[in-house]
Amino acid sequence: xxxxxxxxxxxxxxxxxxSLVRRRADRVANMTGLRPVIQKILVRDLHKDRGVHFEHExxxxxxxxxxxxxxxxxxxxxxxxxxxxxxxxxxxLARKKHVVTANKDLIALHGPEILQTAAANGxxxxxxxxxxxxxxxxxxxxxxLTANEVTDLKGIINGTTNFILSKMTEEGLDFDEALALAQExxxxxxxxxxxxxxxxxxxxxxxxxxxxxxxxxxxxxxxVEGIRHVTASDVRYADEAGYVIKxxxxxxxxxxxxxxxxxxxLIPKSHPLAHVSDAFNALFVRGDAAGDLMFFGRGxxxxxxxxxxxxxxxALVRNLKLxxxxxWPYALAGSRKPVVDFEDDLYKFYFRLMAADQPGVxxxxxxxxxxxxxxxxxxxxxxxxxxxxxIVIVSHEIPGKLAHEVxxxxxxxxxxxxxxxxxxxPVNE
Amino acid sequence: xxxxxxxxxxxxxxxxxxSLVRRRADRVANMTGLRPVIQKILVRDLHKDRGVHFEHExxxxxxxxxxxxxxxxxxxxxxxxxxxxxxxxxxxLARKKHVVTANKDLIALHGPEILQTAAANGxxxxxxxxxxxxxxxxxxxxxxLTANEVTDLKGIINGTTNFILSKMTEEGLDFDEALALAQExxxxxxxxxxxxxxxxxxxxxxxxxxxxxxxxxxxxxxxVEGIRHVTASDVRYADEAGYVIKxxxxxxxxxxxxxxxxxxxLIPKSHPLAHVSDAFNALFVRGDAAGDLMFFGRGxxxxxxxxxxxxxxxALVRNLKLxxxxxWPYALAGSRKPVVDFEDDLYKFYFRLMAADQPGVxxxxxxxxxxxxxxxxxxxxxxxxxxxxxIVIVSHEIPGKLAHEVxxxxxxxxxxxxxxxxxxxPVNE
Numbered sequence: 001x002x003x004x005x006x007x008x009x010x011x012x013x014x015x016x017x018x019s020l021v022r023r024r025a026d027r028v029a030n031m032t033g034l035r036p037v038i039q040k041i042l043v044r045d046l047h048k049d050r051g052v053h054f055e056h057e058x059x060x061x062x063x064x065x066x067x068x069x070x071x072x073x074x075x076x077x078x079x080x081x082x083x084x085x086x087x088x089x090x091x092x093l094a095r096k097k098h099v100v101t102a103n104k105d106l107i108a109l110h111g112p113e114i115l116q117t118a119a120a121n122g123x124x125x126x127x128x129x130x131x132x133x134x135x136x137x138x139x140x141x142x143x144x145l146t147a148n149e150v151t152d153l154k155g156i157i158n159g160t161t162n163f164i165l166s167k168m169t170e171e172g173l174d175f176d177e178a179l180a181l182a183q184e185x186x187x188x189x190x191x192x193x194x195x196x197x198x199x200x201x202x203x204x205x206x207x208x209x210x211x212x213x214x215x216x217x218x219x220x221x222x223x224v225e226g227i228r229h230v231t232a233s234d235v236r237y238a239d240e241a242g243y244v245i246k247x248x249x250x251x252x253x254x255x256x257x258x259x260x261x262x263x264x265x266l267i268p269k270s271h272p273l274a275h276v277s278d279a280f281n282a283l284f285v286r287g288d289a290a291g292d293l294m295f296f297g298r299g300x301x302x303x304x305x306x307x308x309x310x311x312x313x314x315a316l317v318r319n320l321k322l323x324x325x326x327x328w329p330y331a332l333a334g335s336r337k338p339v340v341d342f343e344d345d346l347y348k349f350y351f352r353l354m355a356a357d358q359p360g361v362x363x364x365x366x367x368x369x370x371x372x373x374x375x376x377x378x379x380x381x382x383x384x385x386x387x388x389x390x391i392v393i394v395s396h397e398i399p400g401k402l403a404h405e406v407x408x409x410x411x412x413x414x415x416x417x418x419x420x421x422x423x424x425x426p427v428n429e
Numbered sequence: 430x431x432x433x434x435x436x437x438x439x440x441x442x443x444x445x446x447x448s449l450v451r452r453r454a455d456r457v458a459n460m461t462g463l464r465p466v467i468q469k470i471l472v473r474d475l476h477k478d479r480g481v482h483f484e485h486e487x488x489x490x491x492x493x494x495x496x497x498x499x500x501x502x503x504x505x506x507x508x509x510x511x512x513x514x515x516x517x518x519x520x521x522l523a524r525k526k527h528v529v530t531a532n533k534d535l536i537a538l539h540g541p542e543i544l545q546t547a548a549a550n551g552x553x554x555x556x557x558x559x560x561x562x563x564x565x566x567x568x569x570x571x572x573x574l575t576a577n578e579v580t581d582l583k584g585i586i587n588g589t590t591n592f593i594l595s596k597m598t599e600e601g602l603d604f605d606e607a608l609a610l611a612q613e614x615x616x617x618x619x620x621x622x623x624x625x626x627x628x629x630x631x632x633x634x635x636x637x638x639x640x641x642x643x644x645x646x647x648x649x650x651x652x653v654e655g656i657r658h659v660t661a662s663d664v665r666y667a668d669e670a671g672y673v674i675k676x677x678x679x680x681x682x683x684x685x686x687x688x689x690x691x692x693x694x695l696i697p698k699s700h701p702l703a704h705v706s707d708a709f710n711a712l713f714v715r716g717d718a719a720g721d722l723m724f725f726g727r728g729x730x731x732x733x734x735x736x737x738x739x740x741x742x743x744a745l746v747r748n749l750k751l752x753x754x755x756x757w758p759y760a761l762a763g764s765r766k767p768v769v770d771f772e773d774d775l776y777k778f779y780f781r782l783m784a785a786d787q788p789g790v791x792x793x794x795x796x797x798x799x800x801x802x803x804x805x806x807x808x809x810x811x812x813x814x815x816x817x818x819x820i821v822i823v824s825h826e827i828p829g830k831l832a833h834e835v836x837x838x839x840x841x842x843x844x845x846x847x848x849x850x851x852x853x854x855p856v857n858e
Contacts, residue, residue, distance in 0.1 A: 020718055024576055031758045128573060134719035136565075136573035143572070144557060144565035147453055147739035214456075272725060275704055289449055289736035290563035293726035296701060297719060307718035310576035324751045329460045 003317055004039035006066030006097075008088055009079035010059075013102055013129075014041070015052045016306030017076060021313065028314055032321045036074070036313055040066050067091050074316050076309060077101040086110055093117045093125065098319070100312040102129035102305055108203035112216050115328050124319055124326040126312035131204040132157060132281050134304035135297035136311075141212050141285070142328070148287030150212040153251040154425070157204045159279040159299045160195035161227050161247040163187045165264075166277045168235045169244060175230060187279060197226035198247060198262040205249040208283065209260055213253045213337060214329070217260065221339040225263040234352055234420055237392040238266050241378045243350075243424065244274045252342060259342040266350050266394075266424040273425070343401035348377060348424035350394050351406065356415040357389040365391060365416065368409055374398050394424060432746055433468035435495030435526075437517055438508035439488075442531055442558075443470070444481045445735030446505060450742065457743055461750045465503070465742055469495050496520050503745050505738060506530040515539055522546045522554065527748070529741040531558035531734055537632035541645050544757050553748055553755040555741035560633040561586060561710050563733035564726035565740075570641050570714070571757070577716030579641040582680035583854070586633045588708040588728045589624035590656050590676040592616045594693075595706045597664045598673060604659060616708060626655035627676060627691040634678040637712065638689055642682045642766060643758070646689065650768040654692035663781055663849055666821040667695050670807045672779075672853065673703045681771060688771040695779050695823075695853040702854070772830035777806060777853035779823050780835065785844040786818040794820060794845065797838055803827050823853060 005021070007014055021038050029035040040058045042065070058065075066072055067088065075092040077099065079085045085106050092099050094117065101107065107114065107130050118125040128138050132155075141150070156162050160182060167178040179196065182188035194200050202222040210217040227247050238245050243266035252259045267274045272294050276282040281299030286292050298304035319326060355361045362381060369376060378394040395403070400423070407421050434450070436443055450467050458464040469487045471494070487494075495501055496517065504521040506528065508514045514535050521528050523546065530536065536543065536559050547554040557567050561584075570579070585591050589611060596607040608625065611617035623629050631651040639646040656676050667674050672695035681688045696703045701723050705711040710728030715721050727733035748755060784790045791810060798805060807823040824832070829852070836850050 016718075020576055027575075134716070135722060136569040139573040140565040140569060143744065144568040144740045145736070146456075146743045147449055147736050272701075272704060275701055287563070287736060289445075289732040289739070291727040291730070291733050291736075293564060293724075295722075295724060297722035301720075303718040304720050307574070307576050307716060307720075310718070311573045314575045315572065322751070322753045324753055 001034055003034050003036045003073060003320060004071045005036055005074045005076060005313065006069065006072040007038050007041045008063065008066065008075060008077045008085070010041050010043050010050055011078065012302045013305045013309065014078040015050045016302035017078060017309050018052050018057065020303070020306045020310045024310060024314070028317055032317055034317050034321055036317050039072060040069065042066055063088055067095060072097060073320065074098050074100065074313060076313065077103060078309070079103070080105070082106055082109065089114060090117055093121050093123055096121050096123055098124045098316045100126050100309055100316065102127070102309050104130040104200070104203050104207060108206040108219055111207065111210065119327060122325060124316055126315060126326060127207070128312050129305050129308035131207050132283060132295070133297065133299040133301065134307040135281060135283070135295050135299065137208065137283055137295055138211055140295070141208070145285070145287055145290060148289050150285060150287050151253055152284070152286035153205070153208055153212055153249070154273065154284040155201070155205065155208065155249040156246050156273060156276045156282050157249050157299060158195055158201040158247060159281060160188045160192065161201070162276065162281070163279050164196070165227065165230070165235070165245055165247065168230070168232055169239065172232055172236070174232045175228060196228055198224040201247060201249045201262045205251055205260060205262060209251040209258065211328070212285070213251065213258060215258070215335045215337040217258070221258070221260050223261040223263070223341065227264050229420065230264050231419070233390065237352065237380055238350065240380065241394055242269055243267060244269060245422070246273060246276070248425065253337070254342065256337050258337050258339045260339060264422050266422055268425065268427045270427055271425060341400065344399045346397040346399060347403070347426070348395055348397050349403040350420065350422045350424055351392070351410070351418065352420040353391040353410060354417040354419055355389050355391055357383055357387050358415070361389070361415050362391065364413060365410070368406070369393070372402060372406055372409070374402060374406055430463055432463050432465045432502060432749060433500045434465055434503045434505060434742065435498065435501040436467050436470045437492065437495065437504060437506045437514070439470050439472050439479055440507065441731045442734045442738065443507040444479045445731035446507060446738050447481050447486065449732070449735045449739045453739060453743070457746055461746055463746050463750055465746050468501060469498065471495055492517055496524060501526060502749065503527050503529065503742060505742065506532060507738070508532070509534070511535055511538065518543060519546055522550050522552055525550055525552055527553045527745045529555050529738055529745065531556070531738050533559040533629070533632050533636060537635040537648055540636065540639065548756060551754060553745055555744060555755060556636070557741050558734050558737035560636050561712060561724070562726065562728040562730065563736040564710060564712070564724050564728065566637065566712055566724055567640055569724070570637070574714070574716055574719060577718050579714060579716050580682055581713070581715035582634070582637055582641055582678070583702065583713040584630070584634065584637065584678040585675050585702060585705045585711050586678050586728065587624055587630040587676060588710060589617045589621065590630070591705065591710070592708050593625070594656060594659070594664070594674055594676065597659070597661055598668065601661055601665070603661045604657060625657055627653040630676060630678045630691045634680055634689060634691060638680040638687065640757070641714070642680070642687060644687070644764045644766040646687070650687070650689050652690040652692070652770065656693050658849060659693050660848070662819065666781065666809055667779065669809065670823055671698055672696060673698060674851070675702065675705070677854065682766070683771065685766050687766050687768045689768060693851050695851055697854065697856045699856055700854060770829065773828045775826040775828060776832070776855070777824055777826050778832040779849065779851045779853055780821070780839070780847065781849040782820040782839060783846040783848050784818050784820055786812055786816050787844070790818070790844050791820065793842060794839070797835070798822070798824075801831065801835055801838070803831060803835055
């Protein structure tokens with residue numbers, strides 16, 4: 001028996017979905033007796049070349065041709081962005097169709113509404129492709145790791161910034177040069193702000209945290225800092241001190257209180273996350289029973305994303321076979337764990353200062369650290385052009401609030417400019 | 430409503446399962462309305478201290494108290510080994526009970542029989558804990574990655590050998606010293622042969638390959654070589670040439686033909702698997718759509734293993750709620766993909782030779798490599814005690830059969846002893 005699927009959008013990912021569904025239809029039919037078939041595809045331009053030969057699939061410019069077709073039981077959304085994707089998905093769910101989406105923006109911003117609509121209509125919504133591309137993340141968190149209280153998520157979940165930081169590390173490029181290279185190679189958009197300012201990673205963290213921590217999470221819960229201010233010299237100093245700078249999405253659950261942030265972070269070279277380079281993504285998970293786990297793979301691209309979307313389609317076909325629906329209990333509980341800054345958590349901190357290169361300035365800095373009882377693990381001082389000295393200090397472990405106080409006090413000194421303050425991820429044991 | 434569970438065996442893992450089921454029972458009850466409760470536990474000694482306080486659970490020395498109890502719907506086996514575990518599991522399945530097991534030996538050797546018995550009785554058998562401890566592997570391979578044709582599995586899936594090789598690498602220990610240390614710390618058994626001779630890894634590879642490649646796999650299909658002959662100097666030479674030696678479980682599917690091996694392998698330091706140290710496990714997976722993925726975490730230990738067992742228990746509770754059964758299509762298809770040595774696959778090879786330290790010996794070796802058209806990437810020669818020279822050669826990529834020919838020809842030379850031949854894993858791109 002055929003399972004007709006409607007596809008909304010046929011860009012890079014959509015075309016990958018079309019070809020991958022065709023490639024695996026026989027296997028799914030052998031496994032389940034049901035054959036998934038992409039029956040109709042919503043496009044804006046009927047005549048554009050999409051690198052896929054359309055055989056029996058019918059292209060249409062009218063969403064109603066799909067949403068209003070009673071034969072179509074599964075709708076796959078690969079349009080991206082909020083509207084019209086949100087309206088289409090809510091409409092599909094209201095008409096009792098199961099939905100697969102790769103749309104992280106939509107799930108991050110409207111996840112609870114969408115999940116509740118699915119539940120109210122007794123249908124499934126799956127979105128594995130919305131975070132981490134091909135890497136199975138939501139599945140394992142939701143299925144295999146349910147015996148765990150997940151306490152920590154640490155993710156490198158934005159390929160663009162990881163590519164930029166990798167090039168800065170490997171080739172000594174400055175941020176602007178690395179960004180230009182990323183744009184040239186298609187790893188960054190013409191307007192890169194959503195990636196480099198950390199928003200994309202924050203949206204993915206919202207999705208991961210809501211599932212791992214069993215609670216509703218909002219974008220405003222995440223403290224976000226991008227990588228625009230990270231310089232080639234930060235990267236070099238970090239390297240000398242034994243670290244790699246990564247844009248780290250960090251979620252922690254401490255007895256039901258959450259802390260969520262996305263910010264440039266120094267990762268010790270011995271940590272598994274330090275070796276996640278270029279456009280690869282990785283998620284580090286700590287569970288109270290499982291201990292430390294890491295999931296690694298391609299976070300974007302036509303076929304890696306299609307891999308996750310079609311994995312979800314196959315799960316829905318199995319659901320149809322079994323007569324069951326996938327539920328996401330967290331969204332229905334309506335639970336909202338409190339979100340706080342963990343200002344008492346102990347971390348090492350990296351400080352980079354620019355100071356007038358004159359006697360006594362370093363003593364001033366050292367005196368402040370002594371007064372606040374912040375001891376230093378690494379100190380580097382170099383002369384730079386224009387009578388300026390660059391001072392880099394990596395502290396021993398201190399509470400976050402003390403790091404803020406150090407920075408505030410340093411900023412009040414007349415001869416000192418605070419160029420960067422970044423947390424240092426502990427060595428994984 | 431309560432779901433009574435019978436536990437067979439209460440050693441390290443079993444006691445972890447008891448405490449973890451208690452810890453998560455509320456959550457599962459909130460999610461599903463069903464509360465898992467360990468009701469009866471089969472032990473050999475009713476009075477042994479197991480580090481767990483038994484409240485309402487009834488200890489028994491008779492398996493029939495569990496297998497014959499009509500209230501018990503789920504049976505969890507943590508005895509290990511083949512018998513009596515096999516008989517108990519087949520009996521439980523025959524009496525329509527769902528089964529969870531952590532028993533890799535049993536699934537590797539009797540998987541098809543057990544899976545077919547489960548299917549014939551309309552019940553589920555789950556065994557996530559049998560490979561990779563806490564790391565979700567079978568779940569993702571069976572669920573999230575179904576849109577892929579998996580072509581490659583590369584696993585560091587034996588913690589004992591990885592601990593030994595890590596200590597040899599980090600501390601320059603010899604095999605015997607590292608083994609003694611592993612035994613002292615409880616990472617190796619008094620009789621370590623199943624681990625160090627590669628059998629444990631081979632059994633896990635049988636399970637992984639059967640699920641990833643959708644076919645029945647037998648232990649005799651795996652070419653197995655352990656790590657006893659790996660020396661401190663191999664580890665040192667590999668390090669100098671940019672590699673780390675790991676016991677690698679390697680499974681490949683090339684258009685339906687399989688190659689399966691477990692053997693010491695040189696891994697480039699830039700490969701994600703090179704950083705999997707000590708008792709950690711990792712599985713590298715290549716899918717035709719997903720590209721390269723890696724799963725990393727704790728491969729053994731009380732709570733990591735219990736994490737996977739209880740994850741499976743929770744999956745069964747959900748199954749009961751939904752009225753469905755988990756099926757493993759490969760075992761029922763009865764398919765047997767042909768298994769061959771991929772003698773034409775191109776790999777770099779590492780050769781370590783011991784030669785009489787006299788003029789002309791190295792020229793003899795170099796001449797042979799030239800004659801067989803095997804070019805050398807790295808050559809190291811060192812004088813050792815007793816008028817002997819140690820020669821290490823890393824070849825450029827050659828077919829496996831050519832590496833065998835090189836070794837055979839070298840062995841026929843009067844002044845040369847071939848001490849080690851190991852494949853080199855390609856750099857991951």
